[in-house]
Amino acid sequence: MTRNIKRRGWGGATAAIALTASGLLAPTVAFAGDDPSIAPTAGADFDATAQQLLSGDDDIQAVAKDGRGNVVVYTAGDENELSGEARSFVDSKSNVVVKSIGTPIKALAATDVVGGAGYYSPDPSGAEGGFLCSVGFAGWSSQGAPAVISAGHCTVDGTANKSLLTKPANDTAAGGTTPQELAPLGTVAYSQYGGPGNSVGADGDKSSVDISVIDVTNSELDLKPEITDWTTASSNDLAASTIAVKAIGQAQVDVPASKSGRTTGLTSGTVESIEGWAEVSGRWVYGFGVVGDYNMVLGGDSGGAVFQGNTAVGVVSGGNDPDPATGTPGGNFMWVADLQAGLARTDGYTVALKIDAPALTTPADGGSVGVGGVISGTAQVGTTLKVKPSSGDSFEVTVDGSGNWSFPAPDKLGTYSFSLTSVSGYNTSTTVDASVEVKAEAPVITTPANGSTVENELTAISGTGLAGATVTLTGDVKGSAKVAEDGSWSVETDLGIGQYSVTATQARDGQTSAAATVEFTVAPSAPVITGIQNGESYSGAAVPTAISGTGLTGADITVTINDAKVGETVVKDGKWSVVLKDALAAGDYAVVATQTVDGVSSSASVSFSVTAAPAPAPSPSGTPAPGGNPGGGNGGGLANTGMGDVAPLAWGALALMLGGFGALGYRKVRRSVR
Missing domain, CATH: 2.40.10.10 (Trypsin-like serine proteases)
Known part of the structure; x- marks a missing residue:
């Protein structure tokens, strides 16, 4: 830091001495000039004017003339701070230029x-x-x-x-x-x-x-x-x-x-x-x-x-x-x-050390930041950053070994003005003034999450926000809630099955945040497939001939096997079933049952396999005689049926009838299996 221990009065005296040495000052008590609207720029009249200006106002550091016929008045303050005769002189003369040099002149x-x-x-x-x-x-x-x-x-x-x-x-x-x-x-x-x-x-x-x-x-x-x-x-x-x-x-x-x-x-x-x-x-x-x-x-x-x-x-x-x-x-x-x-x-x-001025980097001076967001920058390593808000108490921030510092934005929305100074012992940097706009960021909708699916119904929309702010919902849900001290909020709703979009904003301290939007689906619960065990293998009479299960009464059910649609039905009394038109051959199968309500669907699936039934055992070699009487005639082991002897033709006809009956019954069974 540069420690300025020079007294202000000395600077004014130095300015007067310097100008006297230049021959610009001469004793006088009045502003002079032939034309009252034009200040003199040469001769005794100019000298008298300069002397009176310098002696009459401590802020005036020098009076000179430029090459365009103007009198230039250098002041350590602002032009608006001139008063008395100096103010009157500046206002009444058309060829006077006032320039501020910021600080008194001194002999460095x-x-x-x-x-x-x-x-x-x-x-x-x-x-x-x-x-x-x-x-x-x-x-x-x-x-x-x-x-x-x-x-x-x-x-x-x-x-x-x-x-x-x-x-x-x-x-x-x-x-x-x-x-x-x-x-x-x-x-x-x-x-x-x-x-x-x-x-x-x-x-x-x-x-x-x-x-x-x-x-x-x-x-x-x-x-x-x-x-x-x-x-x-x-x-x-x-x-x-x-x-x-x-x-x-x-x-x-x-x-x-x-x-x-x-x-x-x-x-x-x-x-x-x-x-x-x-x-x-x-x-x-x-x-x-x-x-x-x-x-x-x-x-x-x-x-x-x-x-x-x-x-x-x-x-x-x-x-x-x-x-x-x-x-x-x-x-x-x-x-x-x-x-x-x-x-x-x-x-x-x-x-004594020269300390570099700190710098604000995020956000930039005049930029915006959310409540609790990070205000950060850089400063000279080995220093401490002193932050002085325009209102409130000053505080110090640590500068890390890489020259970085940060602190959270305040809770109050609006313009936050502050000054930054790097300090090391008695050494201080120049002070940097800055301001940022503290804004309310969009509230966060946590339930339901964007793109999520909720089962059957949704009773509330909730999330987090700025404590004390009012969250307002628009879109498919309308309502509002105040954010609690812990930052939570919730708005009750009653949404059935369907697709929805909800937008939320929050307002506090006269400011309204940006919006946050979520899109979500309330879908029916997945149907249940019964009678088939996932991963099971079936054969023979155990091979499924229908796909059945439970669901929401009135919902539409669509069943696919290996991505091919096999049937549709409607849930009645909580149950549904789709009969398979064709018997399932040996192989692996993936069944998907999709339940749809008001255009919104959910699915359940099972996988199983079908194996071929084992072949029947072969018959013994040779064919026994009809009736099983190896001795022939009536004296064999065949019981008397009361029919008497049957002619060979009658036996053949009977065999044909039995054969035809057996064939008819097989066809009937096969159709039933399909």
Whole structure:
């Protein structure tokens, strides 16, 4: 977050000073001009007009002229907020253009503090001169007050406790030779160089650090979570071109690292070693080594920001300065004090971070969502999302490791306006304003389900909806019901067999939802096939000669065997039967009985098989004599019937008669079987 601690009155004064330097202001007390409807655009009259406008309204930041004969009035507020003489002037002059610039004008170069900027600490002994170092990072105290983080050795063990910013154009990185004071910075709040208490420290001791924190006492300064690249130093505005600081982390070995400082500006190298210690001018410092080109780091860069990408990893502690006596080049090795180890010694000071503004993704700004639906988006990893509704209490939402967040839409229908801000400690993003339309979604019809079939009758239609809403049914069922607190609703009905379509909507808070429609069938129950067991095998006299069963009185029954229709009938007294016209031969059969009422049908089926009857046993060989009398004549074993002897012709005729009777009876039986 950028913490703006500049006072508004200072901005107005700066605007007036800038315009005075441009020769646009002159003392006067009245608007001037020959034509009262046209504002003057040149000379003393224009100067007097500008001065009176600037002194009469705090919101007016500048008055100038364009190339089309217009007077341009720049205001920090809205044109409608102008009042008094300024309002009268704008309304009465035809050639006045008002433009809002949103915020007061300020001299950025004089008040923005960024990482890498130079600062000066006077010699605590009172002698002339002092110590030049570089700002590492803008930061916060444990109470959220603005601070600057740098190297501990820059404070001479805390004795050089006053700091002043230097003018960038005069710093060595910008080609300057004589440092010049720009503005007061602050006083040292904590400093450690080496071990605790500024002792020598020890190799292997992570509490051997090089860190200082400066409490900013100049309320005109605006600390930014950014690092200058020094390309705009000649204008004394280091904040015009920067790299954002978005995280604090450990240095990654074999990865490029950059440094920004007042002597060599923005330079880069590669982290060659990590998690080690170096003896820097007699003190042990825990950190990592960076190698690069010659003059990558020189005296005065101490305390400067060291970073990888957008992650702050350390401050410059020491390096290999060139030796002017021998002409040996240097500055190609830099020892960097580990930032996290140093901050751990400061009792709560931390680096200020630039937090990306959160984004609303679903639904889009101005889009719609159902009650309880998901409102979601993205935000910077490691932050917390603060949601402030236009009415009601603010709440916080967790941002996951992938940068996603979500929360449910409110229960109230209508426009839901809110603001989103990402927060991490004392760091905050810019605020994003958004709104969505919370709408009632179509109610859900759960019974009957769409496309379903209900048996015989339907007594109610039910479902779920928005608690407190009124559900209205149209179509083949008309009625309404209020949704209970548990989200359920039900409308009684009395639907017999048939096909139906029902539509439901719900209304609450003056809004009506979209519609939900279900189509369903109330069908008769399936008929029952009796006398045939599913999967059974039949033969002989047990082979079915009819298909029978039970059903709904008055229903039409159609029977098929192996998909071929074999008969139709009507259920009488709950029973039905279809006689088969032909006997069933050996094979497999699938019987389907379909019951139809008012054009709506349901079916039942069984499967069975028919096997051939076993052949009769053969007769014994030889044919006995008629009557069974092997001796012949009347003296055999044949009983006397009273008929006397029968002539051969009579026996033949009798045989024919018996044969004819037997044949007639067989035919009759066969017809009966069919």
